[in-house]
Amino acid sequence: MALDGRLLSNVSVLAAVVEGGNFARAADALGLTPSGVSRAIARLEARIGVRLLDRTTRSVSLTDEGRSLYANINPLVLGIEDAVTRTSGSSGSVRGRLRVNADAFTSRLLLSPHIGRFLDLYPELSLELSAREQLGDLVADGFDVAVRFGDPPSSSLVARRLIDTRMVTVAAPDYLARHGRPAKPAELADHLCIQVRSAMTGQPIPWQLKRGRKVITVPTSGAPAPGRRRHHPRNVPVRCRRGADQGARDTAAARRRPARRSVP
Numbered sequence: 497m498a499l500d501g502r503l504l505s506n507v508s509v510l511a512a513v514v515e516g517g518n519f520a521r522a523a524d525a526l527g528l529t530p531s532g533v534s535r536a537i538a539r540l541e542a543r544i545g546v547r548l549l550d551r552t553t554r555s556v557s558l559t560d561e562g563r564s565l566y567a568n569i570n571p572l573v574l575g576i577e578d579a580v581t582r583t584s585g586s587s588g589s590v591r592g593r594l595r596v597n598a599d600a601f602t603s604r605l606l607l608s609p610h611i612g613r614f615l616d617l618y619p620e621l622s623l624e625l626s627a628r629e630q631l632g633d634l635v636a637d638g639f640d641v642a643v644r645f646g647d648p649p650s651s652s653l654v655a656r657r658l659i660d661t662r663m664v665t666v667a668a669p670d671y672l673a674r675h676g677r678p679a680k681p682a683e684l685a686d687h688l689c690i691q692v693r694s695a696m697t698g699q700p701i702p703w704q705l706k707r708g709r710k711v712i713t714v715p716t717s718g719a720p721a722p723g724r725r726r727h728h729p730r731n732v733p734v735r736c737r738r739g740a741d742q743g744a745r746d747t748a749a750a751r752r753r754p755a756r757r758s759v760p
Contacts, residue, residue: 591620689716
């Protein structure tokens, strides 16, 4: 027997008649007329092929077949009502599981400090934070959202900007004392420059320097130039996200003089 909307409607009318005890109360509960309730019961009986109710002028009662049907359908009707209630209530609350894909830097410095307060605001939410360098296939991997630094690659996914940040160029005083301070951007090609790879593209993030409205891209390398010694990474120029690392800001504060260039 095929299931359709009219069959479900007629079944709900039967449940209302049983609960109300007669057609009039069922009609009031459903917003129908008593004759409309009577026609719905008649259609249900015709569809099933058995009589479900014994009718008198004062009351109705279930037949044996009607009692058997009601015993089976009533839990299902109540389950449908409960599911609808839960679903409609979920629109005003946040619950369930949220799977987040973020690179290690974003996870540690931008997301982790706020996780506790976030879960306090949404106690019915379960958060799963996965630190991955590569974005991967969010849909296939079952992630709800990904958080990354930089411009997102072209795709069918919906992207939203969360914050604006800048990159700053810093160097350890020890490195500058050993190798001198570059006087212009082109001289960075002769220095050891840490290469930070984009978690989305896997390629080094270009070193872009800004003077006024002019932005230039400077070729840099992490390999030592001819005649130069390789130094520990903490003693070479490095690019970092402004506001992300206090130590980086402290180091950058030692470089007050080179006002010729600023970094976006």
